[in-house]
Structure formats: C-alpha cells, structure tokens
Amino acid sequence: MSKSDFDAEEKEFRREIAAAMNEIQSSASRCPHPDQLMAAAAGVQFADADAVRRHSAVCPICTDLIRDLSSYEYPPISPEEDRRIRQKWAAETGPAKRKESWWAWFWQPAPLATAAALAIAVLVTGTMVLRRPAEQTDQSVKVIEPSPPPANPKPTALVLEKAAIKVPAAAVLIYRSGGESTKAFLDELAAALEPYRMDDYTEAARRLDILAPKYPKYAEPYFYLGVSRLFLQENDLALAALNRARPLADESLRDDVAWYTAIALQRLGRTEDARREVDVLCGRSGEFQQKACATAGELRR
Amino acid sequence: MGPQKNLSYLFRFSILISIPMQSYESVYRQHRNAVMRFAIQCIGNREIAEELTADAFLELHRHWDSIDTERLPSWLFTVVKNRAADHWRRTELERRYFAAEASGSERTHAPELRQGLFDSDALKPVHRICLTLRYVHEMTLSEIAARMGLSEIQVKGHLQYGRELLRKQLSREAGR
Numbered sequence: 001m002s003k004s005d006f007d008a009e010e011k012e013f014r015r016e017i018a019a020a021m022n023e024i025q026s027s028a029s030r031c032p033h034p035d036q037l038m039a040a041a042a043g044v045q046f047a048d049a050d051a052v053r054r055h056s057a058v059c060p061i062c063t064d065l066i067r068d069l070s071s072y073e074y075p076p077i078s079p080e081e082d083r084r085i086r087q088k089w090a091a092e093t094g095p096a097k098r099k100e101s102w103w104a105w106f107w108q109p110a111p112l113a114t115a116a117a118l119a120i121a122v123l124v125t126g127t128m129v130l131r132r133p134a135e136q137t138d139q140s141v142k143v144i145e146p147s148p149p150p151a152n153p154k155p156t157a158l159v160l161e162k163a164a165i166k167v168p169a170a171a172v173l174i175y176r177s178g179g180e181s182t183k184a185f186l187d188e189l190a191a192a193l194e195p196y197r198m199d200d201y202t203e204a205a206r207r208l209d210i211l212a213p214k215y216p217k218y219a220e221p222y223f224y225l226g227v228s229r230l231f232l233q234e235n236d237l238a239l240a241a242l243n244r245a246r247p248l249a250d251e252s253l254r255d256d257v258a259w260y261t262a263i264a265l266q267r268l269g270r271t272e273d274a275r276r277e278v279d280v281l282c283g284r285s286g287e288f289q290q291k292a293c294a295t296a297g298e299l300r301r
Numbered sequence: 302m303g304p305q306k307n308l309s310y311l312f313r314f315s316i317l318i319s320i321p322m323q324s325y326e327s328v329y330r331q332h333r334n335a336v337m338r339f340a341i342q343c344i345g346n347r348e349i350a351e352e353l354t355a356d357a358f359l360e361l362h363r364h365w366d367s368i369d370t371e372r373l374p375s376w377l378f379t380v381v382k383n384r385a386a387d388h389w390r391r392t393e394l395e396r397r398y399f400a401a402e403a404s405g406s407e408r409t410h411a412p413e414l415r416q417g418l419f420d421s422d423a424l425k426p427v428h429r430i431c432l433t434l435r436y437v438h439e440m441t442l443s444e445i446a447a448r449m450g451l452s453e454i455q456v457k458g459h460l461q462y463g464r465e466l467l468r469k470q471l472s473r474e475a476g477r
Contacts, residue, residue, distance in 0.1 A: 005441050013464050014436055016471070021418055021437065034438055034448075035345030039389060042343045044382050046389035061418050065433045068426035074341055075450040076334045081351050085333070088355040089362055160371060200335035202378050203342075232375045 021061075031055070031062050034069070041066045070203065071191050158266050158274070158295045163227045163256055165193055166220070185215050196224055201231040212244070219248035219257070227260055230267075239264040255281055259288045262295070275299040325365055329358055332374040339378050343385035345448060353384045419463065421470055428463040431456055 006014065031037075032052045040052040056062040077085070192211045195203035205228040212221035222245035229238035242261045249257045262277035278299065281292030336357055340350035357380040361368060368376065418437065419429045430449065434440045435456075442453045449456070 009464075010435075010460075013468075016468070017418065017436060031437055033345075034434060036389075038342045038345060039385060042339065042382065042385075044343050044385045044389065046386055061433060061437055064419070064429060065437075068430045068433075070342065071426055072430060072449070074338050074347075077337050077351075077354075081337075082333070084351065085355040085358065089359055195335070195338075198335045198338070199332055199374055200339060200378075202375060203335075203339065231371075233372060 031059060034065060037062055037066055038069055041070070070207070071194075073194070158263055158278070158298075160230055160263055162199075162231075163224070163260065165197065165224075166252055166256070185218060188214075189218075189220060192221065193224060196228060199231075201228040204228040205232060205234075212241070217248065219245040219250070219253050223249065223253060223257055223260070226257075226264070230260060230263060235264050235267040239268065255284065255286045255288045259292070262292075266299075271299055325362065328361070328370060328373060332377060333358070335374055336377045336381060340381045340385070343381055344388060347447065347450065349388065353381045353388075356384050357381050419467065421466060423466050423470075424463060428459050428466075431459040432463045432467075435460055 032040075032048075032055055036046075036048070036052050037056055039046065040049045040056065056066060188211055192204065192207035195201075195207065205225060208221050208225035208228060212225055215221060222241045226238045226241035226245060229235070229241060239261065242257055242264060245253070245257050246261070258277050258281055262274045262281075265271075265274035265277065275296060278292040278296045281288045282296045333354065337350060337354045340353040340357075341347055344350050344353060357377045360380045361373075361377060419432045424432075427449070431445055434445045434448070435442075440448075442456050445451075445456045446453045451459075
C-alpha cells in the first residue's frame with residue numbers, strides 16, 4: 001500500500017476526517033486489513049482470526065465495511081477467467097477423463113435405446129419371476145426373495161427444491177403508496193435475497209439471520225432463512241426459522257412454509273410430524289397439493 | 302411381500318434410470334459466480350480467488366462420483382474456506398498487519414458500536430467502500446480498482462462524489 005498517490009485535495013480531506021477517525025480507533029485499536037476482516041467474517045480460520053472478529057465487533061468503521069463489501073455485487077466470472085478455470089481441470093484430468101463423458105455417451109440415441117430395451121427386459125423378466133414363487137414352493141425349490149425395503153425409505157417426492165422468491169403483496173401495495181419502513185424492508189429483503197438467487201446459501205443465511213429479527217412482523221426473512229439452512233444441511237436451524245415464519249405467513253406463503261417444514265422434519269427423523277404437514281397440504285388445493293399427496297402416500301409405507 | 306409390491310419397486314427402478322443426472326458442466330455453470338464471490342470475500346484478491354474457485358471445482362470433479370449435489374454449493378464453499386485458511390497460513394499476512402494487535406486487542410472494550418466514519422444516507426455502499434479503503438486503509442486507486450472489479454476512473458469518481466457529499470454534510474452540521 002502506498003500513501004504517495006494522494007493528491008492535495010485528498011490530503012486536505014484526510015486532515016478533515018483525522019479527528020473522527022482517531023476517536024473511533026482509540027477505542028477499537030488499529031483496523032485490520034480489509035482482506036483479513038472479510039476472511040474472518042466468512043469464517044476462515046487463521047492465526048489472528050479471533051482478534052480480527054473481536055475488533056470488528058466493536059469498530060463501526062469495520063462493521064460498515066464488512067456489511068458493504070458483503071452486499072457488494074462483484075463482477076461475474078469473465079470469459080477469460082472462465083477459460084483459465086476450465087484449463088485447470090483439463091491440465092489435471094484431460095478431456096477424456098471427464099466424469100460426465102460417460103453420461104454424455106449414455107444419452108446418445110443408440111445407448112439410450114439399448115438401455116430402454118434392457119429396462120423393458122428387466123421388467124418383463126421380473127414379472128415372470130415374481131409370478132412363479134407359489135408354484136415353485138410346492139416343488140421345494142428355494143426362491144430368493146428380493147431385499148426388503150429399508151425401514152424408513154426416503155420419500156422421493158419430499159425433495160428439496162429452491163423456493164421461488166415471493167414478495168409480500170401487502171408490502172408492495174404499501175410500497176406504492178409510499179410507506180417508508182415498508183420500502184426499507186423490501187429494499188433490504190431484496191439485497192438479502194440476492195445471494196439466495198445466486199444459490200449462495202451461506203451468504204443468504206448470514207444476511208437473512210440479521211434481517212429477520214429486524215423485521216419481526218414479516219414471514220419472508222424467516223422463511224428464506226429456513227430454506228437456505230435446508231440447503232446448507234442445517235436442518236435443526238432450518239426448522240427453527242420455519243417455525244418462526246409459520247405464524248407470520250399470509251395465504252400466499254402458508255403452504256410454502258408447511259412444505260419446507262415437512263422437509264426439515266423428515267430430515268430430522270420426525271417422519272410422523274412430517275406426514276401430518278403433508279397430509280394438511282394434500283387436503284388443500286394449491287401449488288403443493290399434488291406433491292404432498294404423493295409424499296403422504298410414501299410416508300405411510 | 303406380494304408380486305404386486307415387488308413390481309412397484311422394479312417400476313420405480315426403471316423410472317430412476319431414466320432420470321438424467323445433473324451434469325458437471327451444468328453444476329459448474331450454476332455455482333461458479335457464487336463460489337468466485339465467496340472466494341473474493343475470503344481472500345480479497347481476485348486473482349487468488351480465481352485459483353481457489355478453480356481448486357474447488359477441481360475437487361468437485363475428483364469427487365463427482367460420490368458427491369450428493371444437494372450439498373452444493375455449501376460443499377464448494379467449504380473447500381474454498383479451507384484453501385483460504387491454507388493461503389492465510391502460508392502468507393502470514395496477519396503477522397504484518399497485527400504486530401501491535403496483541404497489545405491493541407486489550408483496548409477493545411467499547412461496549413457498543415458508535416456512529417461510523419462515513420455515515421450518510423446519500424452514500425451508497427460502493428462510495429463508503431471506496432472511501433474506507435482509500436482513507437482508512439490507505440490503498441492506492443489501482444489496488445481499490447482491482448479489488449472491486451472497477452476501473453481507476455470509476456474509483457476516482459466514487460471518491461470525489463463521496464468527499465463532496467460528506468463535506469456538504471459537515472458544513473451543514475457546523476452551520477446549525
């Protein structure tokens with residue numbers, strides 16, 4: 001870092017803010033380098049990470065910098081960067097060794113047709129074999145039973161998919177009529193959901209964790225926090241957030257909350273509770289009804 | 302277990318093999334920007350962040366057969382975080398910036414946050430970032446530009462706007 005490229009006007013500005021800066025730094029020690037601040041905030045462990053976190057907890061300059069850099073939209077990966085990243089795989093693995101190559105081959109028409117024929121053959125043979133046990137038992141021929149299903153098979157329909165971003169309708173109306181606090185909420189919600197939109201659930205959870213208690217009357221921060229936690233496999237925290245969202249959710253978000261709550265419950269081994277959630281959804285017409293009915297059937301088995 | 306039930310298992314299996322798996326390429330396209338962004342946050346330097354991003358996807362490539370795609374992108378973030386920790390250990394930057402931290406940390410007793418240095422509703426985050434990096438951390442224009450993915454002219458513009466605005470605010474406050 002160099003101080004030499006400050007022009008005269010900048011030097012003057014630095015003198016103007018020196019007193020305020022010294023006052024802040026007198027109580028919070030010297031500010032760490034921004035790279036260290038951000039690394040510590042992101043949870044990276046290094047020698048002085050704890051000292052950096054202690055500093056940033058009491059320094060308003062660093063708190064602001066972390067918040068601003070966290071929400072800053074860095075330019076996406078450029079074509080040149082993309083090319084270099086891909087080159088790194090190619091250097092190590094070579095194009096022929098790519099794992100997806102056999103899938104790519106599989107989806108060609110000929111192998112696909114062969115696989116389809118095989119699947120049909122398996123089905124037909126399976127039907128014939130499974131119809132024979134009763135006759136064969138009489139002839140004292142031992143029949144090999146197929147393996148029993150696992151005790152709690154994972155429901156195929158209760159799969160985590162990203163929840164669509166829904167904006168509270170009432171808030172939009174108030175926004176249009178100029179409610180300042182609602183405007184602030186929607187603006188902050190949009191900023192917090194930006195990483196969610198980009199599938200960066202760690203950052204989304206971090207931002208929503210801050211936002212949710214700030215706007216305790218809205219369900220959306222808790223709901224998307226819950227969904228983000230599910231993607232991070234933090235199922236107990238996800239359930240806690242979804243439980244907070246439930247009493248706050250209006251009609252438009254009610255079923256979404258119930259569906260993702262069912263996923264959290266099922267992952268936590270609370271299959272009965274999960275089934276109750278999907279039973280309710282199954283009995284209610286809406287976006288989740290079909291999926292819920294399919295899942296309810298599976299959870300009963 | 303009757304034949305009817307066994308058939309349903311076979312049927313399910315036949316459905317299973319007809320579902321196309323998510324390809325490595327599509328996973329890369331889906332998560333590359335989020336991983337890069339997280340890497341920049343962990344390391345600051347975009348060039349090193351690019352290396353960490355490449356490392357994370359290379360690891361994914363090596364474990365592609367066993368990885369559960371539901372664990373993405375958090376699995377990738379964990380790789381980046383571990384690589385970033387290695388980087389910090391190697392470079393020992395903290396030693397350079399924290400020579401005085403051992404004694405300085407004893408002074409961190411402020412009970413609550415006070416007002417920040419560049420508090421103004423009219424300043425956008427990008428202005429505050431540029432002002433802080435420049436006048437608190439004394440970074441050069443080119444260092445700030447490289448960190449933020451901006452041109453030096455853009456950085457200069459943000460700084461100029463920020464300074465003017467803060468000066469106006471200060472003079473208004475002084476006039477009261």
